[in-house]
Structure formats: C-alpha cells, structure tokens
Amino acid sequence: MGSTSKMKVLESLGPLLVACLGILGCTQAVTLEVKERNSTCIKAELSALLFITYTTFNSTSNVSTSLPDSTSVDAASSSCGAAGRPPWLVAVFGSGHALGLSFATNGSFYSVTNLTLQYNLSDTSLFPQSNGSGVVTVVSSSVGIWAPINTTYRCASPTTIRAGGAAVTFSAMRLEAYMPGNDLSPAESVCTADQTTTTAPPTTTTTAAPAPTPPGTPETGVFSVTNSSGTVCLLAKMGLQLNVSYVSQSQNKTVQELVNVNPNLTVTSGSCGGTTASLVLTQQTTTLNFTFSMNSTTSKYHLSGINLLANWSDMTAPFSASNTSLDYLRSTLGRSYMCNTEQTLLVVPAFSLNTFRLQVQPFGVTASQFAAAEECQLDQDQMLIPIIVGAALAGLVLIILIAYLIGRKRSHAGYQTI
Template structure:
C-alpha cells in the first residue's frame, strides 16, 4: 500500500525568517531616509526660518589674457548671527541670488581668489595650492555684510581652513549639502557644488573628485541591497533543506 503523503507547511523557523526580512526591509528604509537627511547646524540663540535651498550659480574668474582660471557652480546660503537694530541677537539664513551676484577675483601660481558681491554682501573664497603634492583646498573664507536690520556691519572670516580638497587639474564636487564652519557668527551652506580653482585647460571642468557625503549616499543603498539579498538567500536555503528532510522521512512499504 502506498502511503498518503501530506504537503508539509513551511517550518516555523522559515516563517520567522520571512517575517524578519520584511521587518528589516522596513527598518532599513527608514534608516536610509534618516541617514541621508542632512542635519542643520545651529549654534545661535534662535532657529532661523529657512528660505529654502538656494539657486545654483555659475561663477568664473579670468586672468589677464581673458582665459578662465577658476570655475565654480554652486548654491550658497549664509548662516549668520548678528545684533539687530533692536539690540537683539538674531540668526538668519540668507540665500545668494546668482542673477544679482557679481563674481570677480584673481589667479596666481598657488593662490586663487573668488569674490562674490550682491548688494551689500561680499563673500571671498581663497584657495591655496601645494605645488609639491599638487593638492589644493579652500584655505580661507570671509564675509562682510551691511544689511538694513543690522545694528553694525558684520565682518567674519576664518583662515587656516581645510575645505573643498582636490587635485591639480581636477574639480571638487559635492552634490549633498555641506556646512562650512568659519567662526562663531558665520558658516556657509553649499548645495550642488563643483569648483576648480587650478589647472583649467579650457572652460570645462576637469575630472570630478566627489566628496565623502556623496560617496556615503551611494554606499547606503548598496549595503541595504546586499543585506536583503543575503537574507533572501538564507530563506531559500533553509526552505530547500527543510523540504529535503521532509521527503527523506517517508519510506515505501
């Protein structure tokens, strides 16, 4: 007599793993969203109202013969703290408007300067090049502003900085928002930034070197995908092993 073989339900352990995969997928999705969100840096007495992301501007500096020697594409947001006309300490986020901003500057063998002027605001970037290592960086940043609500003009600057590091002949790129701290009263938020202060061969950027924020943003989906693939593989292997053992338990009479 041939015994009646019943279909075996999924083992309890397999069911648990399936539920675990779904749970991990949900939690990892939330974690990715939380990780990619860029925290706002604030050291002021009150949280300022956000004006939204700034428009991306195109800024060039030319040397004496009219050749472009510095190129920058970026959205800029000033984060400043000052005393207003009511004698109160306030913090403001102010976007630069590319259509109202005039770029000027100069280029030398190992120094490049970009000055952006909008109404009563001046922002000065100074880049330095190490001719031995062929590496450049943003070494100083200065802001001067005389806005109507200020009790006195604001002058803030920082030297000895080490931001926007790149290689001679290549551009530095960072799509994510960056916060460049300058001093207690001023920091600069950059968006969709690409800059090359040295080694331009034409009016085109050299090969881009991406910032760590961009690399981390690309790495997270890869890690999550690999983890989910591993869990799916474990589920399939456990299910196949369980089925093999179930069939081995029956013998022909």
C-alpha cells in the same frame, strides 16, 4: 623663516605699528587719483605703513617704511575698469615698489577685492644684505574695505592687512571708487573701528517675533573667473547658504539667520595666480570672498580663506567675518573637487557656510571645463550606504531561500508510499 614664524612676527609688531601711527606720526598722507580723460573714477587720501620680512645672507630681517610724499599713480597699470577689467589703483614709489587696490561693485556697494604689494629686493637702501633680488609680489583678498555707491569710505583708525610676509597698515583713509564726480562724496561710510559705542535704548516689552521660515535648499549657480586674456581660469558650481549670527535691530538681541545666495542676483569677480586664486560673489548688500591656495611642491590646493561682508536691513551694524587659515576643499592640481553632499564650513563662531552640490576648480582649468573630480569623503560614504544595504538585502533573501528549500526537502521526506 616659516609662514607660522612670519605670522607671529607680524602679530607681535601689530601694536608697534599702531603706536608708530598714533604716537610718532611717522606716516605721511598721500592723495592718489585714477582718471579717465578728465574724470576721476577712484580717489584715495591715506597714510600707509609697510612692514616686510625678508631673508638676508645670514638670517631674516624686518623693514618698515611709509608711503612717501613722492608716491604717484601708475597711469599705465591703473584703470577705471574699461574693457572688462576691474578698476585698479596702482601707486608706485621708491626704487620699483608698488601698492595696488582692485575694486568690484554689485551696483549698490563697492569693495576692495584685492590688495597687491610689490617690493624690489634689489633696493639695497630698503633691503640691506638681502640674499634675493628682483620684485616680490604678495596679494591679500581679505581686505574688508567697502561702502555704498556714491559714498566715501572713511577710516581714521589703523587697519592692518597681511599679505604673505608683509603687512600694510592704513590710517586716516578716505577713499571712493566708481565716483560720480571729481571730488569725494560728502556722504560717508564710517568703518567699524571708528564708530563710537552708543547706549542701547531702553528695553520695552514687545511681542516675540515669529521664528523665520527656513529658506530651503539653495539654487545651484555656476560661477567663473577669467584672466586678463579672457580665458576662464577658475570654475565653481554650487549652492550656497549663509548661516550668520548678528544683533537684530528689531529684536534687540542676537539672532541666527539662514540666507540663501541667489546666483541670478549675484555679480562674480575674482583673480587667478600661480599659487593664489580668489572668487568674489556680490549680491546686493552681501559680499562673499573665497581664497584658494596651492602648494607648488605637492601640487595640492585647498580653500584657505573665506571673507563675508554683509549689511542687512535688520543688522544694528555691518557684519564682517574673515578667516584666512582654513583647510577645506582639498584636491590636486589638474583635477576638480566635488562634493554633492551638504557640507558645513565653519569660518568663525558667528558665521558658517553651507554648501550643496559643489564642484570647484581654482587652478589648471582648460577649455572652460571641469577636470576629472576628486570626490569628498561624504560622497564616498553616501555611495557605500546603498551598496551595504543592497548586500544585506541580498544576504537576507539568500537565507530565506535556503531555509525554504531545506523546509521543502523535509516536507517531501515525510510522505510515505501506499
């Protein structure tokens, strides 16, 4: 089954997943804790329904299952984030299945940076007549779970996260990472789906706010991601500018704001894989997540997803935007992608990203250096302009010179010897 068909199946079964969660109550709540010595650093109380599409001998089949009561934390794979590793919560269940969440923080907020699902096709009780065997791993870096430090993230509403040919639907979730104590913090950050609609305050006549000053060209930053062995596996050099439309609390209307990403205030994280890599940039109350995908058949890679989470002071509610079907920054394995010219990457109608002096290589980095670059069409066009102008000027000079010589020759021919 192709990726498009799988997506259609997942989308069509979304209402069924929600119905199963809300009406039948078919999922069970589990409590998971990651500890270091006697201190708890990650705790989650949640229900999760897993939907997986797999190939049988004759066609394809779908299976759904919930995390059972017997789900437990894999202490060997889970971590509080020591030795440069990000915090990980890895839950194991059944015959070789696992669900993992990795976390990152910028000191003010924490977020789930990746969801990883591993399922064992050799488990015939869950995958009957599967024509495959062994463990399949799928990853999603567009999770959208985040909250302020020392605050519990709470979301009772079903939230579905898609990864490859699978989908994970969480509900009745309470979660916290980087915990100050062994219990979930009493202060809660409620997800958007759980927030009730409130009546807007009466409109009053106020003086119009002055138009914001454009922030100018952003500073170029160098960002890198390392793998578990400490080797740089992703490199990026770029200036970034966020173009966000949101409802202003002070103006009581939708405004558009340009915000530069300051590389000196940014915390970098991410992950590298064979066909998927992610770069996560966190700056105070803003988290920007890039997902890169590679086609192993053609050895071509591209930017396939961008996710933005922002909670700026003038926003009436936290802003979230995600698109995992993008096709930007396309290049070849073993080479980097470069575009010095300003580009605008449209993510969703309310959010676009402007890039400046960009060079990126999410796969095949060696010796912590960029490989030879494939330049974007905009840069190539910019190089052609001075060539064309130079050629035109040279042609104009040549025409003037020829005209001058012809005129001079005629002038000499008009003189007579006395």
